[in-house]
Amino acid sequence: MAKFSKDDNSLVVIIGSGAGGGTLGYELAKKGIKSVILEAGGRHEIRDFSNDEWGMFGKISWLDKRTTSGDWRVAKDFGGLPAWIVKAVGGSTIHWAGASLRFQEHEWKARTTYGNVKGASLLDWPIDAKEMAPYYAKAEYEMGTTGTNNIPRLPGNNNFKVLEAGAKKLGYKKVHTGNMSINSQPRDGRIGCQQIGFCFQGCKSGAKWSTLYVAIPKGEKTGNLEVRPNSHVIRIEHDKSGKVTGVVYKDKDGKTQIQKARIVAVAGNSIESPRLLLNSESNMFKNGLANSSGEVGKNYMRHMTASVYAIFERPVYMYRGTTMAGIVQDESIHNPKRGFVGGYELETLSLGLPFMAAFLDPGQWGREFTASMDKYDHMAGMWIVGEDMPQSTNRVTLSDQKDQYGMRAPNVHFSDHPNDIAMRQHAFGRGKAIYNAVKATKTIETPPYPSTHNLGTNRMSAKAKDGVVNKHGQSWDIKNLFISDGSQFTTGAAENPTLTIVALAIRQADYIAKQMSSKAI
Amino acid sequence: MRILDKKTISRRSFLKSGTATALGLTIAGNLVLGKSSAWAASFDNLGGGNAATLIQMARDIYPHDHLADKYYAKVIEGYNTAAAKDAELKKMIQAEVKKINEASKKKYGSDYKDINREIERVDILKANTSSPLFGKLRGDLVTGIYNNQEVWPKFGYEGASADKGGYIKRGFNDINWLDKV
Ligand SMILES: Cc1cc2nc3c(=O)[nH]c(=O)nc-3n(C[C@H](O)[C@H](O)[C@H](O)COP(=O)(O)OP(=O)(O)OC[C@H]3O[C@@H](n4cnc5c(N)ncnc54)[C@H](O)[C@@H]3O)c2cc1C
Ligand code: SF4
Numbered sequence: 001m002a003k004f005s006k007d008d009n010s011l012v013v014i015i016g017s018g019a020g021g022g023t024l025g026y027e028l029a030k031k032g033i034k035s036v037i038l039e040a041g042g043r044h045e046i047r048d049f050s051n052d053e054w055g056m057f058g059k060i061s062w063l064d065k066r067t068t069s070g071d072w073r074v075a076k077d078f079g080g081l082p083a084w085i086v087k088a089v090g091g092s093t094i095h096w097a098g099a100s101l102r103f104q105e106h107e108w109k110a111r112t113t114y115g116n117v118k119g120a121s122l123l124d125w126p127i128d129a130k131e132m133a134p135y136y137a138k139a140e141y142e143m144g145t146t147g148t149n150n151i152p153r154l155p156g157n158n159n160f161k162v163l164e165a166g167a168k169k170l171g172y173k174k175v176h177t178g179n180m181s182i183n184s185q186p187r188d189g190r191i192g193c194q195q196i197g198f199c200f201q202g203c204k205s206g207a208k209w210s211t212l213y214v215a216i217p218k219g220e221k222t223g224n225l226e227v228r229p230n231s232h233v234i235r236i237e238h239d240k241s242g243k244v245t246g247v248v249y250k251d252k253d254g255k256t257q258i259q260k261a262r263i264v265a266v267a268g269n270s271i272e273s274p275r276l277l278l279n280s281e282s283n284m285f286k287n288g289l290a291n292s293s294g295e296v297g298k299n300y301m302r303h304m305t306a307s308v309y310a311i312f313e314r315p316v317y318m319y320r321g322t323t324m325a326g327i328v329q330d331e332s333i334h335n336p337k338r339g340f341v342g343g344y345e346l347e348t349l350s351l352g353l354p355f356m357a358a359f360l361d362p363g364q365w366g367r368e369f370t371a372s373m374d375k376y377d378h379m380a381g382m383w384i385v386g387e388d389m390p391q392s393t394n395r396v397t398l399s400d401q402k403d404q405y406g407m408r409a410p411n412v413h414f415s416d417h418p419n420d421i422a423m424r425q426h427a428f429g430r431g432k433a434i435y436n437a438v439k440a441t442k443t444i445e446t447p448p449y450p451s452t453h454n455l456g457t458n459r460m461s462a463k464a465k466d467g468v469v470n471k472h473g474q475s476w477d478i479k480n481l482f483i484s485d486g487s488q489f490t491t492g493a494a495e496n497p498t499l500t501i502v503a504l505a506i507r508q509a510d511y512i513a514k515q516m517s518s519k520a521i
Numbered sequence: 522m523r524i525l526d527k528k529t530i531s532r533r534s535f536l537k538s539g540t541a542t543a544l545g546l547t548i549a550g551n552l553v554l555g556k557s558s559a560w561a562a563s564f565d566n567l568g569g570g571n572a573a574t575l576i577q578m579a580r581d582i583y584p585h586d587h588l589a590d591k592y593y594a595k596v597i598e599g600y601n602t603a604a605a606k607d608a609e610l611k612k613m614i615q616a617e618v619k620k621i622n623e624a625s626k627k628k629y630g631s632d633y634k635d636i637n638r639e640i641e642r643v644d645i646l647k648a649n650t651s652s653p654l655f656g657k658l659r660g661d662l663v664t665g666i667y668n669n670q671e672v673w674p675k676f677g678y679e680g681a682s683a684d685k686g687g688y689i690k691r692g693f694n695d696i697n698w699l700d701k702v
Contacts, residue, residue, distance in 0.1 A: 050681070051680065051681035051682055051683050051684075052681065053668075054664060054668050155693075155694060156694060157688075157693045157694050158692075158693065158694060158695065158696040161694065161696050161699055162696070162699065165699045193687075193689075194683075194686060194687030194688075194689045195687045195688040195689040195693040196682050196683045196687035196688070197682055197687070197688060197693070198681075198682070198683065204683035205683070205687070312702075313702075314698045315522060315524060315677065316696060317522075317525075317677070317679075317692065317696075319678065319679070320679075320682075320688040320691070320692055320693040321687075321688050321689075321693030321694065322693075352678060352680075353667050353673055353676050353678040354664065354667050354668040356667070357663050357664075357666070357667035357668075358663050358664075358667075363659075365582045365583060365659055366581075366582070366584070366643060367584055369583070370583050370584050370585050373583075373585070373667070373676065374585060374587070374676070376676045376677060376678060377525065377676060377677025377678065378677075438699060438702050439702040
């Protein structure tokens with residue numbers, strides 16, 4: 001395993017080891033490019049995971065100071081926890097459920113397809129489906145996504161069977177167990193899914209793809225990748241010419257360290273990445289790094305989400321087996337006749353009893369609530385995930401409150417766009433209809449959880465004035481500064497984002513390699 | 522389908538929690554707790570009467586008729602322990618219970634825990650949801666009740682499964698009634 005010097009200014013320094021950062025480090029390593037990943041969290045291996053919702057939450061979540069504002073209900077119910085993100089080597093790919101869908105062709109061109117939506121800051125991506133296809137293929141191969149590369153789909157669990165039966169009764173056609181980056185059979189040195197049912201707590205069998213035990217160890221094996229845990233970057237530094245030169249970070253003892261760099265790639269997820277750029281302000285870059293457009297932190301997206309739970313006369317035990325292996329895709333089309341632009345997916349979801357109590361209807365109490373909880377074992381559940389509208393007023397800014405290192409904490413401001421609300425209402429209706437078709441005795445509309453999909457705060461644009469990075473995730477202002485996570489997203493599409501984050505990181509690695517060899521950076 | 526047995530009271534916990542509860546003396550919500558010296562004695566920092574009120578409030582906030590008092594009492598035991606060191610907490614609890622009892626007397630003629638009907642006690646709670654005690658108690662109960670492994674089987678939740686090999690051979694797809702609805 002490589003160990004690089006802090007003075008080595010030939011390195012690519014990657015901030016964050018999740019879907020974006022972990023992938024970028026591995027892809028560069030394969031090409032012989034040396035990089036160090038600085039990761040704020042610790043390194044927990046599979047043996048450290050437990051089938052314990054609050055236990056794992058407390059152990060690996062990002063719980064540093066954050067504040068919220070806006071009219072979303074999360075701000076009221078979970079004011080200090082706008083998002084559910086992991087702080088550990090592997091990032092949120094430890095907790096993620098594995099759903100891996102490609103964007104649809106029209107979703108790359110949201111502005112053109114949807115037209116001018118009032119109050120939305122829609123743009124077309126500067127890339128398209130054709131350009132992304134080979135990178136999606138590579139990502140699916142690396143991640144072992146079911147339904148691609150001749151990998152069979154997972155078997156459906158009880159929760160899926162309820163969804164499937166209801167959806168088919170309504171005439172839905174695209175109903176299956178999803179494209180999941182979870183082994184349905186042994187592959188890539190990892191066993192198949194054991195239907196443990198704690199995908200959100202870290203997969204004990206290693207069947208589910210995570211950068212922690214797939215991309216990162218492979219990268220480390222090449223000798224070109226070092227992952228440095230407990231290294232929390234607080235600033236990115238630059239020289240007089242405006243090029244970035246390295247980063248300042250706090251090590252495990254809280255001591256300040258400096259790591260030199262030839263290139264810096266930021267992949268701290270969509271709250272920390274813009275926060276870091278804003279906190280790196282200097283005399284030369286008074287509004288923060290890469291922010292001449294003023295777009296850093298803006299256009300925060302979290303997907304239009306919600307859940308429907310339903311209670312049946314007989315038991316379901318929805319928690320048995322893979323958490324999210326089940327999908328209805330018929331509503332993910334763009335059909336403005338429904339009263340909104342864009343579409344949504346319906347995916348199976350279950351929470352254990354402890355999380356269900358906290359999230360079914362946050363703050364609720366009394367008989368109506370406990371009557372539902374009493375039927376926990378008779379419940380089926382689905383998650384709704386749809387495209388939300390980017391809005392420049394939904395944004396990450398620096399709050400006046402400080403974190404444990406004295407750095408300004410991020411404030412996350414979010415309010416639904418009318419399109420988001422219309423889509424959610426529609427989806428609630430369809431979700432409930434699915435369960436009613438198989439004779440649910442009660443259906444429950446559950447509001448969005450703290451954000452698991454955080455996107456858009458350093459967006460990609462065709463023109464420098466409209467965004468933060470170009471079509472390769474390279475910042476418009478500083479050519480050796482890259483964004484490598486979901487904050488690059490121009491728009492969110494209806495699909496869970498991680499496959500796209502990974503595909504973009506693979507593509508970015510190609511670009512960085514070319515730029516380095518041509519000495520452009 | 523592999524159906525769980527939810528009647529999981531072991532002999533030991535049956536004896537420990539006291540036959541009073543098991544025999545259903547808490548029916549109609551009129552807790553025996555306040556009258557039981559055994560309970561009162563174990564809440565020395567809060568005072569037995571305060572503790573009994575809190576336990577009744579806890580049950581009224583998250584009423585599960587299949588859960589014995591001890592699961593609610595456990596959260597209050599935590600307050601009792603904390604109150605030994607935390608004078609603020611103790612003061613807050615005592616003052617808030619007093620307020621609740623005053624409101625109860627005014628509207629229904631008795632202390633909170635002695636109001637017979639749940640619907641009337643809930644009425645008192647509803648008028649008090651912005652009080653610091655209600656907020657704290659409700660929040661703590663979310664984990665205090667539902668993250669207590671002992672109650673999981675009673676809800677049909679099986680908890681950790683990796684140590685049992687997951688559900689691949691234990692019913693992940695054994696639902697058998699869908700074609701009948
Ligand atoms: C419960 C859950 C379920 C999910 N399910 C799915 C799913 O089924 N499908 C899907 O597509 N997506 C899913 N997601 C979302 C998915 O996990 C994220 O989209 C993805 O991991 C984001 O990748 P990222 O690289 O942007 O950030 P992350 O994976 O979150 O990684 C960011 C890393 O950066 C580190 N970091 C941040 N700031 C700093 C700093 N200043 N210095 C050093 N390190 C820093 C963090 O500690 C973290 O490890 C899920 C998420 C959750 C929480
Ligand atoms: S259900 Fe499958 S993927 Fe999910 S945690 Fe269990 S073994 Fe891993």
